[in-house]
Amino acid sequence: MRSEEIASLIRASTSEAKRWGGDLGYLHLAVVLSRRWNDEFIATFGGDGLGMIQDRLRAEQYFGDEADIRELLSAGDRATVLANLAELIKSQAPQDDPIDDEPAATPPETAAAEDATEAESGPADQILGLATRLTGEPIPGRDTELTELAALLLARSAGPVVVSGQAGSGRSALLEALPDALTRAGVARTVYRLDPGSDVSPDDLYRLLRQAPEDSVIVVDDLDRRAMLRDSPPAVEFLRALRLGTDQTKARVVVSLESKNVPRFEAALADFGNRVSVAPLTEAAGTTAIDRALAAVRDQYPGMTVDDELQAAVTAPPTRNEHFAHPGLAARRLDLALARASVVGRTEATVDDLHRDGSVPALRRQAHELTAALKERIKGQDNAIESVTRRLALTRSNLDLRPERPNGVFLFVGPTGVGKTELAREIARVEYGSADALIRLDMSEYSHSWGVSRLTGPMPGYVGSDTPDEWLTTKVADRPRCVVLLDEIEKAHPTVWNTFLQVFDAGRLTDSRGTTADFADAVIVMTSNLGVREAQSKAVGFGDVNTASRSRTLAQDALEKAMPPELLNRIDEIAQFEPLTPEAIAQIAEVEVAAAIDMLTGRGWTVTVDDDVIAWLAATGYDPAYGARHLHRNIERRLVGDLVTFAEQGVSAVYASVVDDDIVISKA
Structure with missing residues (x-):
């Protein structure tokens, strides 16, 4: 027998030893030969020979080793090897083993007859x-x-x-x-x-x-x-x-x-x-099959009901991240939604239960609904919000010509403190159900070419190759329905820009392990201060005025000088953020104070605030160059900070008002 065949038989026998247990031996070889030399094996061992050997293996009757097997396989042709193997197995068998009382070989015709008898003797089902x-x-x-x-x-x-x-x-x-x-x-x-x-x-x-x-x-x-x-x-x-x-x-x-x-x-x-x-079902047959599958799922959750919106959502076409087809996909979606509703004690499952992050599919909202939801929080940037929602409306209506691309690639341009980052956070909350769906990257940390390794991971063996949880690809693969915020994109190295070109164009990014993250259900937001100084400069001469149109033109020129055209060409919308007006600041102050009061209420406080307090917080320290950031400082220092004294006294109900042009907090 050739050495290659001997080596192959030993490898297969080693695999059998791992499966059955024990050290490599003759019985493991016999199992392999029963498959590879089937006719000769039956002629030598009989129709029940394999069953006897398996019984011996289950009883852990191991004997022989690799050297013995090599010697046996080198002894001659197949018939000789099998005959010698049968004699060795017989010599090591217990006295009550059937092999001592049977002939070593059973004719194939007899084995076939025994197989037929065994099959016929079993139950019909x-x-x-x-x-x-x-x-x-x-x-x-x-x-x-x-x-x-x-x-x-x-x-x-x-x-x-x-x-x-x-x-x-x-x-x-x-x-x-x-x-x-x-x-x-x-x-x-x-x-x-x-x-x-x-x-x-x-x-x-x-x-x-x-x-x-x-x-x-x-x-x-x-x-x-x-x-x-x-x-x-x-x-x-x-x-x-x-x-x-x-x-x-x-x-x-x-x-x-x-x-x-x-x-x-x-x-x-x-x-x-x-x-x-198995081809995709026709519309009529597919509806029937989906209904049958959904009915079977509902039977597993007695007493649970499904609202109409969830019923429509589970039958929606599969996304790129869903590798199932209908009707199995619909049943899978409904099963998860009903399970999530059940574990929190609700008797009705809604569309909010469809995703693990509690987010609502984008298809349920129309463009005007998303616009209104974003304007509730973001004040003074109506034009920027509308440019974002116009683009997202295409995806929500299944009218996107390139569905493999992200749902939107946006560049937010404007001065500091006007709501660029806050709008990205609101998109995550409104579109994907939670601000936790925001993946924020400070691009000033990617100012060197090797910063790419923090996005897709370094090559195996380098520092960081064993911490994939920190890579962008891992974060998006774990949560594909997200907003990726690239803050201050102009500070990133051009090599990092090139990495994102394939994300913007193909919706995919592969890391050093070969894992591909799919951005098809994500929204990409970049922020930048490029062009802000030029846009805020005053016009020269008497005939020109400093209009919003002129500001956008100057900002666009600055972007084109700083960023490569292949990057700008892949951006869906460049949203121009304007400096905040005093009216917008007052609206933001009202929203922020309400949020602070809600936070304090959750911690056991009762805080009542005069309208004059909100106006004072908005006006004090306001500088158009710094936007709304002074509001957070004012609220923290002059409203929340003064509660420390009352907390030390055990007082939890307070009243805030303005006296002599200053905030005064007293016991309610």
């Missing part, structure tokens, strides 16, 4: 305790696939059948309807399926196929998981057992797997069989 008989009902919309499947199972020359389709497309439901389709087509075959979730070894699969009745169909559903086709390398022994068992069985074989895993399956088992693709 089960084979070897591994496969259960299917008696499913017909399903609408799958007549084409079921007719083709029945024809392939009737044709003797067709061989095994591969059923492929996207996850959630209804492959399992199709196979459950197969018995009815065969009956209607006049094909007298009984359909059995490997029990879902059962742990079937390669030997079990081989034994099942070899002993299945001649008039049966064996369905191997979810082959991706069983053969680990998603892993590298896949379970080669399982695939080999499938091939060997299919070649020897008189039953018909149907396997099911996801379409994306078909190439790996065909690479392992070329020309395995005919393929039936």
Whole structure:
């Protein structure tokens, strides 16, 4: 025997030793030879030889080692090796082992007869305790696939059948309807399926196929998981057992797997069989299938109701981050929404339960609703807000010509303290349900070319390569529905700018581990102070005036000088933020004071504030050059800060007013 074949047999035997336990020995080799040299193995060990060896392995009767196996395999041809192996196993068997009382070899004809007897002796609805008989009902919309499947199972020359389709497309439901389709087509075959979730070894699969009745169909559903086709390398022994068992069985074989895993399956088992693709359902059939799937989910949550908005949302088309198809996708969405509502004690599930972050799908809001929601918090920047919502309205209405791109790529330009960062935070809160959906990057920390490694990770072995949680790609992959804020983008190194070009254009970014983050459901916001000084400069001469149009033109010129055209060309909207007027400052003060009072109320305080206090906080310290930041300082120093004295005295109810042009806080 060639050294390459010996090495291959030893490697396979080592794998069996890991699966069965014990040190590598003769019994592990015997299991391998039962598959690779099947005919010769049966001729030597008999039809029950493999079962006897497996029983010995379960009893942990290990003997022999790698050196012994090499010597045995070098002794001669297959017949000699098997004969010597049978003698060795017999010599080490316990006295009550059946191998002492049986001849070493059983003719293949006798083994086949024993297999048939074993199969016939089992219950009619089960084979070897591994496969259960299917008696499913017909399903609408799958007549084409079921007719083709029945024809392939009737044709003797067709061989095994591969059923492929996207996850959630209804492959399992199709196979459950197969018995009815065969009956209607006049094909007298009984359909059995490997029990879902059962742990079937390669030997079990081989034994099942070899002993299945001649008039049966064996369905191997979810082959991706069983053969680990998603892993590298896949379970080669399982695939080999499938091939060997299919070649020897008189039953018909149907396997099911996801379409994306078909190439790996065909690479392992070329020309395995005919393929039936599970196509997307028509609109009418798809609606019926989705209704059936949703009804099954509701039955699992008795007493729970679903509002109309959630009902529409779960049946919406899949996003790029959802790798399931309907009807399975709709059932998956509804199941999660009902579960989230149930664990918090509610009896009605709403659209807010659809996402893990509690956010509402953007499709539920119209443009004017989003505009109004943003203006509640952001004051004095109506033009900037409307330019943002106009762009987001395209995505919400499914009118985006490039759906793979982010939902919006915006550049917010304006002086400090006018609400650029606050608008980004509000977009995260309104669109995605929480301010926590904001991923903020201070681009002054990316002023060097090596700053790219903080976005996508350094190469393996370098500092930071083992902390992927800090990378932008990991954050977006964990929360694809988010707002990514690139604060002060002009301070980043040009190499960092180039990294974001593919994000703005293709909606993807791959890190050093090969993991790709999808930005298709994200909003990108960049902020910049570029052009602010030029825009605020006074016009020269008597005929020109310092208009908003002139300011935007000067700011645009400054941006074009500082930033490359390929970056500017990928921005959807450049939102110009104007200096805040005293009226806008007063509105912001009202919002901020209300937020501060709500915060204090949650901590046990009762704070009453005069209107004069809000006006005083807005006017004191205001400078157009610094925007609204003075408000936070005033509220913290003059309103919240003065509560320390009352807290020390145990007083929690206070009244704030303006006396002699100053804030006075007294006990309520």
